[in-house]
Every structure is written in C-alpha cells, then in structure tokens.
Amino acid sequence: MIVIAVVALCAWLWLLLAQGMFWRTDVRLPRTGAEPATWPAVAVVVPARDEAEVLPVSLPSLLAQDYPGPATVFLVDDGSTDGTGDLARSLHATHGGLPLTVTSPGEPPAGWTGKLWAVRHGMAQARERSGAEFLLLTDADIAHRPDSLRSLVTAAVAADLDMVSQMARLRVTTGWERLIVPAFVYFFAQLYPFRWVNRAGSRTAAAAGGCVLLRSATAEAARVPDAIRQSVIDDVALSRAVKRSGGRIWLGLAERVDSVRPYPGLGELWRMVSRSAYAQLRHSPALLAGTVVGLALIYLAPPAAAIGGAAAGAWPLAGLGLAAWAVMTGTYLPMLRYYRQPPWLAPLLPYTAALYLLMTVDSAVEHYRGRGAAWKGRTYARPDDTLV
Structure with missing residues (x-):
C-alpha cells in the first residue's frame, strides 16, 4: 500500500x-480588439434530432446574432418525430432575425452517423446557397449570446486560425449535475490539455462539438465530414482531420456559449x-x-x-x-x-x-450487447477501420 x-x-x-x-481554466477566446475590415460570410449549420424541448431557447439566440456580415442559419432536421422542423419555422416566424433554412437529409446511409450525415447535408446547402467563408457548426442545445458569432470570427481572422472551438458551459442546476458535469469537463481537459491542443506543431487535437467555427476551405482540404463519417466522438475526429490537413486549431472554455440541455438525474x-x-x-x-x-x-x-x-x-x-x-x-x-x-x-x-x-x-x-453508442433511437457499431 x-x-x-x-x-x-x-x-x-x-x-x-x-x-x-490542464487544471487551469484561463484558456478563453482571444480578444484582440481588432475586428475584420470586411466581415466574411458565415453559414450556421445546426443538426437537430428530436430537439423540440430545447429549441425554443437555443434557436432564437442564433437568429438574434449581432453579426455585421452576411450570415444564414441552416437547421437540418435529422428524422425528428417531435416536430422539430415545424417548431424551428414557427420560432423564426415569431422572432425573425437571421435567415433560416430548414431542411432534412433523410435517413443516413450505412457507414454514417446521423449527426455527421446531417452536418454534411447542411454544409452542402451552405455551399449552394451562401458561398460562406466560414461555417459555424453548433448543436441544437447550444445557446449563444448575441456577440458570440462576432467574437468567434474576430478571433479566427485576427489569429489566422482555421478552426475555433469553445467548450460550452454545461448546465449545472441539480445535485447530480453539480457532482458530475464539472468533472466531465475536467476529465476532458486532462485527456486533451487545451494548451497542447492550441500549440502549433503539437499532435494533441480536440474540439468541443457544440461550438465549432471552421473555414469552408479547411473543411474541403480535410475532407470533412466524409473523412470522419463513422465517428461517434465527432468533435475530436474533426480536430484531428483538420490538424492532419495542416490547419491551425484553437480550443478553450466558453464565457458566452451555454448548453441548455437538462440532465436532471443520474440516469x-x-x-x-x-x-x-x-x-x-x-x-x-x-x-x-x-x-x-x-x-x-x-x-x-x-x-x-x-x-x-x-x-x-x-x-x-x-x-x-x-x-x-x-x-x-x-x-x-x-x-x-x-x-x-x-x-x-x-x-x-x-x-x-x-x-x-x-x-x-x-x-x-x-x-x-449490441447497444453501444446508442443515441435517440440509433445505435452505432464499431467503425470499420478499412473505410477511408
């Protein structure tokens, strides 16, 4: 002993x-104060499957972004059964704000996770309709303060970053959330120290899937999401693909991006x-x-x-x-x-x-038991390592 x-x-x-x-929490979004002379176009891609519970809080926050340049929101309804798509249209009719397109890609083909298939469809829509220089990939349970997109783009342009990701502040309200949620982020940072992720030349790569600003050209160079189509932990896989393609990435804790998804009980x-x-x-x-x-x-x-x-x-x-x-x-x-x-x-x-x-x-x-990686009615098997 x-x-x-x-x-x-x-x-x-x-x-x-x-x-x-890893234990330090001072890795926050760089604030340079030097905003771009010309604001690049941004397409916001939101994959959503049965998100009617959280959408009334998260979607209006995206529509209300105070962004000086052109921005469009693409919500991809991934086979929802709770009226997510119709609710999104209703919220846009009520709140207005940034243009919103609601679309659905259908069921994912074999070899794709549902989220990445939805992201692929949203990115394709963005290329066809907006020609955006940047993509903001954000989950349907993530609420953004009005200046979130503006701050992300400013940081990416000022530091010449190809991908900027923020670990959204998760909800901590119930006793179980207090016990487990901060530790979740603590363990993540221990596995992927943010300073190592952000260091040029470091092999450590990670991202927080709830809030990822990605250059469109970088996505094409890294062949995402096709190159990571089977990944259950898609944010880490995305960061690795971007780094392998030569892209510069940054990851830190969020101050103005919050997850609104409740986890009230231990289950x-x-x-x-x-x-x-x-x-x-x-x-x-x-x-x-x-x-x-x-x-x-x-x-x-x-x-x-x-x-x-x-x-x-x-x-x-x-x-x-x-x-x-x-x-x-x-x-x-x-x-x-x-x-x-x-x-x-x-x-x-x-x-x-x-x-x-x-x-x-x-x-x-x-x-x-054949029930691994189950999420909202779908179960994903171990990825086939022979697929590229």
Whole structure:
C-alpha cells in the first residue's frame, strides 16, 4: 500500500506540473480588439434530432446574432418525430432575425452517423446557397449570446486560425449535475490539455462539438465530414482531420456559449457518458483494462490510503494518501470556480471518478450487447477501420 500511495502521489505531481496545466481554466477566446475590415460570410449549420424541448431557447439566440456580415442559419432536421422542423419555422416566424433554412437529409446511409450525415447535408446547402467563408457548426442545445458569432470570427481572422472551438458551459442546476458535469469537463481537459491542443506543431487535437467555427476551405482540404463519417466522438475526429490537413486549431472554455440541455438525474448523465466512453477507448479491451486500473490508482487509491492508513494507525501511509488527495483536490478547484460551484465538492472528486469508472465499464458491456453508442433511437457499431 505504501508503494501504491507513493505512485499515486507521484502521478498527481506529474499531472499538476507536466500535463499541460490542464487544471487551469484561463484558456478563453482571444480578444484582440481588432475586428475584420470586411466581415466574411458565415453559414450556421445546426443538426437537430428530436430537439423540440430545447429549441425554443437555443434557436432564437442564433437568429438574434449581432453579426455585421452576411450570415444564414441552416437547421437540418435529422428524422425528428417531435416536430422539430415545424417548431424551428414557427420560432423564426415569431422572432425573425437571421435567415433560416430548414431542411432534412433523410435517413443516413450505412457507414454514417446521423449527426455527421446531417452536418454534411447542411454544409452542402451552405455551399449552394451562401458561398460562406466560414461555417459555424453548433448543436441544437447550444445557446449563444448575441456577440458570440462576432467574437468567434474576430478571433479566427485576427489569429489566422482555421478552426475555433469553445467548450460550452454545461448546465449545472441539480445535485447530480453539480457532482458530475464539472468533472466531465475536467476529465476532458486532462485527456486533451487545451494548451497542447492550441500549440502549433503539437499532435494533441480536440474540439468541443457544440461550438465549432471552421473555414469552408479547411473543411474541403480535410475532407470533412466524409473523412470522419463513422465517428461517434465527432468533435475530436474533426480536430484531428483538420490538424492532419495542416490547419491551425484553437480550443478553450466558453464565457458566452451555454448548453441548455437538462440532465436532471443520474440516469441521464450516465447515458451521456456511457454512450461514447468505450468508443473513446477505440473499443479496445486492453485500453479499458488500463483505464480502470489507472482511474483506481490515481483517483481511488489516495482517499483509500488516507482513510485506511489513519484507521490503522499507519501514519506514513495516511500522509502519502492525504498529500495525493490534496493535490487532486487543488487541481479540481479552478473548474468548480468556473462552474460557480462550492469548493467543498472538490474532495468528492474520487467518488465522481468512481462513477465515471462504472460508466466506462457499462459502456463496454453495452457495446458487446449490441447497444453501444446508442443515441435517440440509433445505435452505432464499431467503425470499420478499412473505410477511408
């Protein structure tokens, strides 16, 4: 146990100092103050499947964008059964704002996820009707403040970026959301440190699919979405395709972009994580086993050593466990502050990590039962690696 506690403490010191400062939350959209002399045309593409619950909040925020240049919204109704398309038209008739086109691509062919098939259709519509220089790919549950598009384009043009992505601030209202949602973003940043993503020449690539501004020419050069048509974790796949094509990308935390999708109970949050967790591990049993061991060592061993050592009077063990737990807690505090949550939640991170461990295992179990990557009535099998 002493050895395990020492390894856990060393791991946390390494994460603190050498993992791209992942725990810091100051990577925000660059504000240069130098707006473009000529504002480029933008096409906003919104894939939507059964989104009638959230659309009355999110869509009006897009239609009301204060953007000086030409902008058009393309909402792609991906086989909804709840009247999403008709609701979108009604919202536009009520609120006005940017021009809106509502279209539907039909069911995705074999080898495509529904979202990416909808994105492909929306991008094609944008090319035909708007000739936009930039595409804003945004999910139907994402609400944008009035200056969101303006800020994204300003940052992309000023820094000569090919893709700008913001991690939308997720809803944190219920007890389960407070416990799980900030940790979701914390773990994502630990896997893909934003500073590494944004560094020129770095191999680390990631994006947040809810808010991605992409140059149209870059999309063509990277052959997206066709090149990533089977990807369940499409935002990370998109960023990798753009980087491989030579594009410059940026990822950070949002200040004025918010997810309005509610996850009131543990069941909804569990499904959100488990539907793609095993896909993140490339459906590999070896990676799953390594992840389980790693989570247990890094997140569960420190409190076990601290509490168990104190109970047994093994004070060196307790001290090592407490030190590792303290470093873990300290790295989580900035994310809690970003989400405006109380600091007493930070020491509970091992409990949250245990839940994520179980969600990941459940994701693998559901995959082998043929129910992996299920979302809104569709289930996606493991991608065929032979497809290009």
